[in-house]
Amino acid sequence: MTIHQTAERPTFELDTRLISAVAGAPPPGTGAGALRATLTFAWRVLLKIRHVPEQLLDATLFPILFTLMFTYVFGGAMIGSPEAYLRYALPGILAQTVVFMTMYTAVTLNTDIERGAFDRFRSQPIWRPAPLVGALLGDMLRYSVASAFVFGISTLIGYRASGGLGGVAGAIALLLVFCFALSWLWLIVGLTVRTPAAVMGASTVILFPLTFVSSAFAPPETMPAWVREFVTLNPVTRLVDAGRGLLDGVPDAGDIALVLTLSGIMTVLFAPIALRLYNRRT
Amino acid sequence: MSHETWAIETRGLVKVFGANRAVDGVDLAVPAGCVYSVLGPNGAGKTTMIRMIATLIRPDGGTARVLGHDVADEAAQVRARLALTGQFASLDEDLTGLENLTLLARLRGHRGKAARKRAIDLLEAFDLSAAARREVKTYSGGMRRRLDIAGSLVVRPDLLMLDEPTTGLDPRSRGQVWESVRALVGVGTTVLLTTQYLEEADQLADRIAVVDHGRVIAEGTSGRLKALVGAGALRVRVADSADRPEVARLLAAMLGAAPVLEPDPVALSLRADEPAAVARSLAAITERGLGIAEYALAQPSLDEVFLALTGKPADGPAPGHEEAST
Ligand SMILES: Nc1ncnc2c1ncn2[C@@H]1O[C@H](COP(=O)(O)OP(=O)(O)O)[C@@H](O)[C@H]1O
Ligand SMILES: [Mg+2]
Numbered sequence: 001m002t003i004h005q006t007a008e009r010p011t012f013e014l015d016t017r018l019i020s021a022v023a024g025a026p027p028p029g030t031g032a033g034a035l036r037a038t039l040t041f042a043w044r045v046l047l048k049i050r051h052v053p054e055q056l057l058d059a060t061l062f063p064i065l066f067t068l069m070f071t072y073v074f075g076g077a078m079i080g081s082p083e084a085y086l087r088y089a090l091p092g093i094l095a096q097t098v099v100f101m102t103m104y105t106a107v108t109l110n111t112d113i114e115r116g117a118f119d120r121f122r123s124q125p126i127w128r129p130a131p132l133v134g135a136l137l138g139d140m141l142r143y144s145v146a147s148a149f150v151f152g153i154s155t156l157i158g159y160r161a162s163g164g165l166g167g168v169a170g171a172i173a174l175l176l177v178f179c180f181a182l183s184w185l186w187l188i189v190g191l192t193v194r195t196p197a198a199v200m201g202a203s204t205v206i207l208f209p210l211t212f213v214s215s216a217f218a219p220p221e222t223m224p225a226w227v228r229e230f231v232t233l234n235p236v237t238r239l240v241d242a243g244r245g246l247l248d249g250v251p252d253a254g255d256i257a258l259v260l261t262l263s264g265i266m267t268v269l270f271a272p273i274a275l276r277l278y279n280r281r282t
Numbered sequence: 283m284s285h286e287t288w289a290i291e292t293r294g295l296v297k298v299f300g301a302n303r304a305v306d307g308v309d310l311a312v313p314a315g316c317v318y319s320v321l322g323p324n325g326a327g328k329t330t331m332i333r334m335i336a337t338l339i340r341p342d343g344g345t346a347r348v349l350g351h352d353v354a355d356e357a358a359q360v361r362a363r364l365a366l367t368g369q370f371a372s373l374d375e376d377l378t379g380l381e382n383l384t385l386l387a388r389l390r391g392h393r394g395k396a397a398r399k400r401a402i403d404l405l406e407a408f409d410l411s412a413a414a415r416r417e418v419k420t421y422s423g424g425m426r427r428r429l430d431i432a433g434s435l436v437v438r439p440d441l442l443m444l445d446e447p448t449t450g451l452d453p454r455s456r457g458q459v460w461e462s463v464r465a466l467v468g469v470g471t472t473v474l475l476t477t478q479y480l481e482e483a484d485q486l487a488d489r490i491a492v493v494d495h496g497r498v499i500a501e502g503t504s505g506r507l508k509a510l511v512g513a514g515a516l517r518v519r520v521a522d523s524a525d526r527p528e529v530a531r532l533l534a535a536m537l538g539a540a541p542v543l544e545p546d547p548v549a550l551s552l553r554a555d556e557p558a559a560v561a562r563s564l565a566a567i568t569e570r571g572l573g574i575a576e577y578a579l580a581q582p583s584l585d586e587v588f589l590a591l592t593g594k595p596a597d598g599p600a601p602g603h604e605e606a607s608t
Contacts, residue, residue: 019468032390040385
């Protein structure tokens with residue numbers, strides 16, 4: 001005959017390490033300052049790149065594929081020689097590569113929400129936008145790596161920027177500013193769409209026309225009037241034209257100012273919406 | 283007039299999702315320095331309640347104060363004083379345990395090396411040192427849970443909220459979670475934990491609120507709750523199934539409760555509040571030569587609590603004590 005007595009309290013030896021670690025913890029403070037908190041989230045992006053290097057695959061593989069593909073497939077037909085086409089298309093290839101990468105901002109954010117990391121961050125006593133701004137800053141590094149790859153490959157197959165290193169740096173900087181601004185839109189998508197897969201779908205639908213129906217790969221003069229209309233209005237056209245000017249050593253102050261203004265407008269427009277959604281999420 | 287004697291004080295708290303009143307007018311008063319348990323089945327509104335208190339979602343009605351600070355108007359102060367370990371792991375799977383904790387330590391204001399040191403100390407305390415440099419996706423359920431709780435302790439919060447901290451854990455991991463809760467109370471932190479297990483609430487909590495369909499249906503000390511519900515059930519297995527009717531008849535007469543004949547032909551159970559009476563009745567039965575193979579005096583399950591309090595069983599799926607998986 002066996003006898004259970006399940007109502008008794010199990011006696012757990014209270015672990016002294018546990019007690020001292022808990023008791024030794026500092027009392028609650030006010031949390032990290034805005035800058036430190038933001039940098040901490042940027043650091044998280046770097047850690048993720050280290051642990052999931054596949055993340056960088058799209059930042060490295062796509063530029064290589066795009067550059068080679070566009071140059072050798074379209075190059076001869078479009079402007080006579082692959083070299084001449086590369087000169088025309090490089091700003092577009094660069095913009096498309098990096099602008100496409102911005103959608104991963106939405107995917108990452110959405111994954112965080114799904115997995116609960118997001119709730120943890122939102123319950124911390126920190127500057128509210130820190131998780132979002134920090135993630136965007138970290139993404140800038142990914143964009144820079146991708147840009148470096150585009151230029152590396154292009155240089156290997158014979159590209160030389162007449163604008164020199166300054167022109168290259170300027171074009172990349174302008175692109176980063178634009179992508180930072182555009183990323184706020186992705187934050188809105190990431191906060192509203194239900195699953196990471198749906199985020200990818202929605203993003204692709206927006207990005208394909210935005211990058212292809214622009215002056216990135218073909219001169220607008222060759223297009224029918226109604227397409228040209230859209231191309232002229234498309235912010236990516238502005239970005240590509242400004243970058244082309246910088247790379248060719250003939251920077252156009254008007255184009256650059258326009259891209260900066262557009263970026264400013266996108267930030268002012270999208271950032272408050274993204275932050276509002278972030279704060280109010282139920 | 284913020285009286286800090288209440289760690290949490292809610293009045294008429296309401297949260298509505300569409301037509302579903304997930305939290306439907308909850309008044310809670312959690313004294314500072316105690317362990318308070320919110321007990322209820324799946325879908326009772328526990329998580330929604332906790333998320334409102336942690337400033338993650340806004341109440342649709344009523345108020346909630348944490349250590350005197352209103353969750354709507356003084357959210358920053360509330361966040362500074364509380365830590366929340368949610369129902370589902372909030373860790374970054376791609377990062378190591380050490381990186382996860384260092385990140386949280388930095389956010390809570392530890393700088394540079396101090397953040398890393400705090401993370402290392404916590405990993406040690408929660409028995410995770412060996413796995414510190416492994417990515418969290420390789421952790422078992424119990425390890426994740428412990429890391430997740432450690433993430434709330436990078437500073438010593440005044441209020442720690444744990445949402446179903448042991449659901450799905452194996453008994454050993456559950457013991458470790460209980461142990462950390464007791465250690466925390468020892469240093470003056472108030473702990474609010476939700477659970478589906480009466481046993482857990484009884485083990486840890488000074489006071490228990492039973493919730494169902496977004497409402498508090500009973501509140502009080504564990505002792506008071508048991509007086510309402512009954513201490514538990516006596517389960518008996520007879521040696522020979524032919525003896526079962528006679529044993530059932532005798533127990534019913536001696537304990538004054540209706541016996542339940544279980545599908546297993548040698549098993550029966552009945553309400554039993556007094557261990558002494560149980561011992562006497564079992565002795566009397568054995569003296570008559572009826573063989574008892576096994577007996578256990580167990581705490582009532584959540585279902586039995588609900589049966590006693592509402593007259594119907596809890597309608598969520600039965601809480602599983604299944605082994606944690608990765
Ligand atoms: N974000 C949400 N949207 C819609 N309904 C929700 C949401 N969160 C919870 N609910 C509903 O509210 C009720 C209470 O849920 P919850 O608070 O998670 O209960 P518990 O934590 O006690 O299991 C459930 O009916 C659930 O389906
Ligand atoms: Mg829940």
